[in-house]
Amino acid sequence: MKIFRLFLISAFFGLIFYSCNHLSYRTYEVPDSELVETPDPDYNTTLNEDYEYFVEYMFMGNRSENFGTYFNKFFSAEEAYEEAMKELESAFISSYNPKLDSLDQIPPVSSGIKEKFNKVIELGSKILQYNKDTRYFDDAVLLIGKSYYNMQEYLQAERKFEEFLSKLTASSLYDEAILLLARTKIKLRKKQDGETILRNLLAKTENNEIKSSIYEELAILSLTKKDFTAAIEQFTKSIDFTSDKDNKARKLFILGKIYSLIDISKAAGIYERVIDNTSNFDLEFYAKLNKAIITYKTGKYDIALEELEKMSRKYRDYPELKQNADFEIANIYFIKRKFDKALEKYYDVIIDYPGTKVAADSYYYLGSYYEKEKGDYFNAAINYKKSSETFPSSELAAEGLKKFNNFDKYFTLKAELSDTTKADFPTENPELEKYRKIREAKKPGSERKEQEFNFPGKEKGSGGFRNFIAFDTTENKGESGEPIQEINLPKDTSLKAGLRKDTVIDWEQRARDSLLAIERAEDSIRTAKIDKRFLLFFELAELFYFNMQINDSAKYYLNYIIENDISDLRKARATFMLALIYKADNMSEKEESLYRQIIEKYPATDVANECRRILGLELIDIKEDKTEIAYNNAMSELTKNNPERATELLKEIFALNPDNEKLPKIYYALGWIYENNLNKLDSSVKYYKLLKEKFPSSVYAISVIAKLDIIAPEKFENAPGDSLKVMRDTSVVKKDSIPGNQIIEDELTKDLIELPPGDTLMIPLPQDTIIRQNLIEQ
Structure with missing residues (x-):
């Protein structure tokens, strides 16, 4: 019996020593070498909590491994x-504080935060590689997936969560992994898949915190x-399901x-309620800030201002928070039109x-x-540009960049109109730099004399703001209520006053003038310049209407184009755009009137067909304008130094029965080629007379009046056709003639007349366009 007792005692202690050695129990065979990646265990067994407690208790190796792994x-x-x-939560709160659209977005991750997440992935990966049968394996997989998710590396996160769900079905974290996979699907723009996963999980899970998170995700989708x-x-349901006060406070903040x-x-x-529930320092601040914003938005400016000033003092040691209170104080002054304080x-x-979102x-x-x-576009552009450069990710900075680009284009067009170089924008706000220097001078210890700073537009001792010149608006008012000066464009460019005196030409004297060639070249240049100027006016109108939404300035340019342009197509387009502006202003009668005006004046254009479509009228089949094609062909021949062929093509146009509005140009072109080429x-x-008789009010007819008045008509009544001949006798040369010019003899008067070589340029517009050019440049 004694021997049997000794045997039992020995067996008991032997079992204890055997159980408590440094060996570990595993569901697989372990190779002898250390730090070799272990094979996958039976996760259904290793993730069972009862199993883990048992092996930790019975096997010192398991206990040691779990302890060391942890x-x-x-x-x-x-x-x-x-x-x-x-750190990410603080950035997240501040980012979705100003804009709800950011709720489904994670703010940019700083390098410091990324470094921490990468450390998580590195340590977690070691657990996955060497400690697969520990109780921390599923936690490690989930931490790695969440780290990828928060670094916005959604493909890696999706792969890790799917790996978790495929292998670790026995894990207590399984529902959380499904929730995270659904979130990742939504980030990968698989919103329908993500929402389906969420709703399926909601129907199955019994975890109230998971339900709370699901309802939050569904709310963000909504x-x-x-x-x-x-x-x-x-x-509201998400808030009700959670028992975590900080989590509840965060959800309440979004609800607010x-x-x-x-x-x-x-x-x-x-x-x-957010302030009552949260223990988060930042969230408490932003809740107070938003409450103050709500207060001033409901018109309680003084109460809000007092609260914000208290916050500015309370959080003076936290500049990342204080700056928001200071910015909202400035906004209150701005809204109340106390611009000097703002x-x-x-x-x-x-x-x-500097360099912060509130600075931008x-x-x-x-x-x-x-x-x-102030109507000061130049200084506006400077500040909008600084906004976009200071903190590019700000919503207002993005809007500021759009505005700067608009003003940059505006000044580019204005420079082209005035034929000057566009001024460069300063890199800093000049008024701000003046204020900075004065503020520096006021610091304790500064010996510089304090200066009084006059804010932009405020004159010292005036008690008010002076009106800056408005670059472009016909209704912009100064603080006195008086209209600010408009852009200096002529409003009446009609020719009712008749031709200027300096347009009367002594024809014979001009023919002898050796500068005639230069004048003709200048005519062509002026024509091109005028066309370019009206093109720039149209671009300005588009800029004001489409980009800047300043309709009064757009209307000003459009009306100017309609009244004065030389291009019918551009007139039609300008009229159509003007109709769109009236449509936006709910002036349907004016809108319809302009549509009908386009159809009447410019019937064979795409613009007219669009007007017909809008008015419900039958569209017409717009064919190529044969008259315009023939005219362009004639001009092409002229540029090839074939004036005879050009006149033949122009005369063929009469057989096409062109519209009356095009005939004056044809008569003028024929007269010009016979005269100059x-x-x-x-x-x-002959053709100038036909032009004057048939279309006396056209600009082409007005341009030839001076010529016909100077030349005596009776000289040509009984003369044979084309009595002016080019002299073939090269010995007859005027003493003061210019080499290369042609010398002709009038057979009736026997006078010698010097003319420059035949002009092969396109026919310049009538002299009337020079008058318009002068008016435009005034």
Whole structure:
């Protein structure tokens, strides 16, 4: 019996020593070498909590491995993940604070946060490689997937979550992995797949925190669809399911943002609940900030201003928070039109918090002040540009860049119109730099004399703002209520006053003038310049209408084009754009009238057909304008130095029965070619006379009046055809003639007349266009 007892005692202690050695129990055979990647265990067994407790208790090796895995790898990975998430959460709160659209977006991840997430992935990967049968294996897989997700590497995250779901079905984290996979699908723009996964999980899970997260994801999806009612309902359920006060506060904050868009009266109360629930320092600040914004948006400016000033003092040691309070203080002054205080506060924000979002937004509001209050587009452009450069990811900075590009184009077009070089924009706001110097001089210890700063537009001792010149608007008002000076363009360019005196030409004297060739070249240049100027006017009208939404300036340019342009097609387009402006202003009668005007004046154009479509009229089949084609062919022959063929083509146009509006140009072209290229003055007079008799009010007829008045008609009544002949006797040369010019003899008067060589350029427009050019340049 004694021996049997000794045997039992020995067996017991032997079992203890055997169980408590440094060997580990595994579901697979372990190779002898160390640090070799272990094969996959039976995860259904290793992830069972009862199994893990048993082997830890019975086998010292398992206990040691779990202990070492936790403290050497998993604990460090989890700590790094929590630090990264804390930083990311702060950035996330501040990013979705101003704009709800950012709820389905993760803000840009800083390099510091990425470094922490990469550390998580590195440590987690070691657990996956060497510690597959520990209790931390599923946690490690999930941490790696979440790190990829938060670094916005969604493909890697999707692969890791799918790997988890395929192998670790026994894990207690399985529902969370499904939730994370659904979120990742949504980020990869597989929204329908993601939503289906969420709704299926909602029907199966019993975890209230998972349900809370599902309802939050569904609410964000509803927000992206602008379904605010559904979003509110889903966020309310999400708040009800969670028992975590900080999580509840964060969801309440988003709910407050939604109410600020659709029912601002309820938003302040929601932000109060956020303050009561949160322990997050940043979230508490932003809840107070948004409550103050709601307060001033409901007209309680003084209460909001007092609260924001308290916050500015309270958070003075936290500049990343204080700057937001200071910026909103400036906004209140701006809304109340206390521009001197607003500009000073914006300047302070820019100087105190350089390179920040609030600095960029302050530049934007400075640009808005110059644009809308002062009509000073140049300084507006400077500040909009600074806004886009200071913090490019800001929403207002993106809008500022659009505005700068518009103003840059505006000044480019203006420079082309004035035939000058566009001025470069300064790299800094000049007024801000003056203020910076004065502020520096006021610092303690500075010996510089303090200066009084006069804000832009405010004259010292005037008590008010002076009106800057508005570059382009016919209705922009100064603070006195008086219209600001308009752009200097002629409003009446009609020829009712008749020709200027300097357009009367002594024909014979001009023929002898050795500068005639230069004058003809200048005519052609002026014609091209005029066409270019009207093209630039049209571009300005498009810029004001489509890009800048300043319709009064667009109308001004369009009306000018309609009244004065030489291009019928451009007139039609300008009239159509003017009709669109009247449509936007709900002036349907004027809109329809302009459509009918286009159809009447420019019937064979695409613009006219579009007007017919709008009015419900039958469209016409627009064919090529044979008259215009023939005219262009004639001009082509003229450029090839074939004036005879050019006149033949022009005469063939009469057989095409062209519209009356085109005949004056044909008569004028024939007269001009006979005069300047073929040197047949009587034939030239013939077509000029027909032009004057048939179309006396056309600009072409007006341009030839001086010529016909100077030349004595009786000289040609009984003369044989084309009595002016080019002299073939080269010995007859005027003493003061220019080499290369032609010398002709009038057979009636026997006078010698010097003319330059035949002009092969396109026919310049009538002298009337020179008058218009002069008026435009005034």
